[in-house]
Amino acid sequence: MVESTHEANLQSQTLTFKAETKQLLDILIHSLYTEREVFLRELISNAADALTRMQFILLTEREVVDPEVELKITLIPEPEKRILRIIDTGIGMTAEEMIENLGTIAHSGARAFIQAVKETQANPNDIIGQFGVGFYSAFMVADQIEVISRSYQPNASAARWYSRGQETFQVEPAEKTNRGTEVILYLKEDANEFTQSVRLREIIKKHSEYIPYPIYLGDDQQPVNRQSAxxxxxxxxxxxxxxxxxxxxxxxxxxxxxxxxxxxxxxxxxxxxxxxxxxxxxxxxxxxxxxxxxxxxxxxxxxxxxxxxxxxxxxxxxxxxxxxxxxxxxxxxxxxxxxxxxxxxxxxxxxxxxxxxxxxxxxxxxxxxTFWQRFGRYIREGIATDEEFGELLTPLLRFPTLYKPDQWLSLDDYILTMPARQNKIYYLISDSVGSALNSPHLEIYRRHHYDVLLLTDPMDPFMMLHLKKYQNLEIANAATEELSPPDTTSEAQETEKKPLSTEDEARLISRIKSILGDRVADVRTTQRLDESPARLVGRQGDPPQELQRLYRLLNADQSIPQLVLEINPFHPLIHYLNTLPETDPLFRLSVEQIYEGMLLLEGLHPNPNDMVKRQYEILLHALKAKHQQE
CATH class of the missing domain: 3.30.230.80 (Ribosomal Protein S5; domain 2)
Incomplete structure (x- = not known):
């Protein structure tokens, strides 16, 4: 490198950095950057800043060096010399500005920064703040850095800055007639990749694709970057x-x-x-x-x-x-x-x-x-887990319903179709839409002509633990809600016999309990059912159904909870059960089948295959009885 002293008003100077430079550079180089390639991003960004400042000056001043020159950045690799040059036509620097901008690492707080790293052993990324020292990242790949710059000011002289990244740097006059700055990196032996055009293009594309000024590589006439974001x-x-x-x-x-x-x-x-x-x-x-x-x-x-x-x-x-x-x-x-x-x-x-x-x-x-069917689970997750934004997501929900199982209704759509007397939004959790539609829990809602949201995604129980209201309407589980039958008698009850007598009802309940034992918490009759002979419901005080489902999902719990079996006293199957004698094996088989059928509808049966053998036994008894009658 040739030293020049042709400028009378500028002498070659060797200066000391204004901070504990060696220590600070070690931290910057070895601690803050996880990929060495980012040095180029930093230098290109600095060049773009210089061009932006020049662009602003050109709006108001014409007495500048090279007023017509293109605002651009040029990279010139020299693989045989292991040199990379980054050149811009920006605002440039005087010698004094070089000393101030390149000779002062972190204008204030350098000592405090180093002390904090020593005392707390913290990650520098967490405490360093804004120091503006991206230029020095170039020492990750370079043993020496030379900067030659000419300010836009017509009377300013060109200057050269040089450093090996140690305690001192040099500033001296330079030969440069055109405006802008040239950063020359003398690369380390293991950094020659940064003189390869393919590698440089890759880095520019990744980090500096949308810099608003053209970036040229070598003698190429076309910019490497797009410029327009x-x-x-x-x-x-x-x-x-x-x-x-x-x-x-x-x-x-x-x-x-x-x-x-x-x-x-x-x-x-x-x-x-x-x-x-x-x-x-x-x-x-x-x-x-x-x-x-x-x-x-x-x-x-x-x-x-x-x-x-x-x-x-x-x-x-x-x-x-x-x-x-x-x-x-x-x-x-x-x-x-x-x-x-x-x-x-x-x-x-x-x-x-x-x-x-x-x-x-x-x-x-x-x-x-289409979006909902593919990404709806993420929206459910947001409602279930995000306190800040969960409520905002609720209008995005879509559900099939009891009366529109092949459509997707929003909560707003659902509310529009509610009868005037309905004051809650009802939902049912099930494994599939088909299972939900066959659920005995929905029979009372059909009688009221209330629509019910059908929730079949595994995330739904978790979501419903957090979704309690919408537009000031309570959102209630149809399976556990205490909904009284409507005033009118159902069609099934109109065509059916009277319910069991009090004595028959008590006797039948006792017989069913003797078969099921502690598999059920209780057996009782209900007025909520029409077409189904029975249903299973939770006990008062049990955890919510949503929480129980979630627990089984997360813990793969295969145990069957103790539920209450409610029987329909109007159903013919219940009436026929009541007529079977104590010794008839068909009574036990039928009770077992009714109970496990309800488990199946609730998604609780651990092994539905067990029901098949029992079905064969029931069929055999029925066919024998038919044969004997003939």
Whole structure:
């Protein structure tokens, strides 16, 4: 390197850094960056800042060096010399500015920072704050750094800054007639990869794709980066195919997304976001995004590849990018300080996305149902687990119902169809829609003409522990709700005999208890049933049905809870049972079959195959009786 002293007003100087530089550089280089490639992101970002400042000056001043020159960044690799040059045509620096900007690591607080690391043994990422020392990350890959710069000011002289990353640096005159800054890295032996064009393109594409100035590589005439960030463009200027193309580039998912949301928000924080809901919750083998999280940019510079703090976990299936001018970054740009601003961003993005989904459901209900069938479990999870946003998610729920089992109704749809006398929203938890429709619990609701939500997802019991009201209406479990029969007599009861006498009822209950023993908590009659001979219900004081189901799901509990068997005194099967003598084996078989049939309908039977053998026995008795009559 040739020293130049042609400038009379600037002498070569060897200066000492204004902080415990060696120690601080060791921390910066070895502790703060998990990937060495980020040095290039930092230098390109610094160059872009210099270009932005120059662009602003050009709006008001014409007495500048090279007023017509293109605002650009150029990377020149020299593999044979193990050198990488990063050149910009930005604002440039004088010698004094070099001393101030490059000779002072952390204008204040350096000693306090080092002391805190020593005393607390904390991760520097957690305590360093904003020091603006990304330039020094280049010492991860370089033994020496040289900076040659010419200020935009016509009367300023060019200067050269040089350091080996130790206690001192040099500043001296330089030969440079054009405006801007050239950073020259003399790379370490193990860092020659950063002179390879393929590798440099890869890093630029990953971290600096949307820097708003062209980045040229070597003698290439075409910029490496796109420059224009789709999420920062006005939505009215973007075509649907552009959104889809960007999604496929982002994810390598060749299926078009189900939905996208483009946000441009100025207050209370400035944020640009482009969020996508994929076609499937399962990521393909070739997906470019194998982890959950959004790409986080600050001023178009990629900060985090997978940020999981910008949306709640129940929206983890969402892909996209978020970009903000207001993010405070820590020294390495590899993580964002845990500030209220990040929490504010999360609230804004989440509430806007929920509102957008609600509008989508109204405008394109068929498309929304496709989303619900594929991603509804995540919405249920949000209601069950997220105290902050769970209530906002409730309008997004969709259910089949007793009277519309092949449709998907929202809670608002359900309320619109409620009879005037109905004052609660009813639901039934079951293993499938078919099982639910055959549940004896629903017979009383048919008589009242009350619709019932049918909940069949494994997440539903957990969700219903938290979903207690909607629009000031209580949400009640149809299986446990004490609903009295309507005033009118049911059709089944009109065509049936009178119920059992008090004596017969007591005797039959006693006989059934003797068969089932402690498998049931009690046996009693009920007026709620029409077509079914019996049903199983919980005892008063038992944990809610939702909690019991959840416990069985989480603990794989195969034990059968002790429930109350309620029998229908109007049902012909109960009447025939009452007529069977004590010694008839058909009585025992029938009681067992009724009980286990109810277990099956409740999803509680541990081994339904056991019922098959008993069915054969019952058929055999019936056929024998028929034969004897003939």
């Amino acid at each position: 789709l999420w920062r463009q006005p939505a009215k200027e973007i075509k649907p195919e552009d959104y889809e193309s960007f999604y496929k580039q982002l994810t390598l998912d060749f299926q078009p997304p189900l939905f996208h949301l483009h946000l441009v928000i100025d207050a209370p924080v400035q944020v640009y976001a482009l969020l996508y809901i994929p076609a499937s919750p399962e990521r393909g083998l070739l997906s470019a995004r194998q982890e959950e999280g959004l790409k986080l940019y600050a001023r178009k510079v990629l900060i985090q590849e997978y940020n999981r703090d910008l949306l709640p976990s129940f929206f983890r299936f969402v892909d996209g990018v978020v970009d903000s001018e207001d993010l405070p970054l820590n020294v390495s740009r590899e993580s964002v300080q845990a500030t209220r601003l990040l929490a504010q961003l999360k609230r804004i993005l989440t509430t806007r996305l929920i509102e957008a989904l609600k509008n989508w459901a109204k405008e394109k209900p068929a498309d929304y149902i």
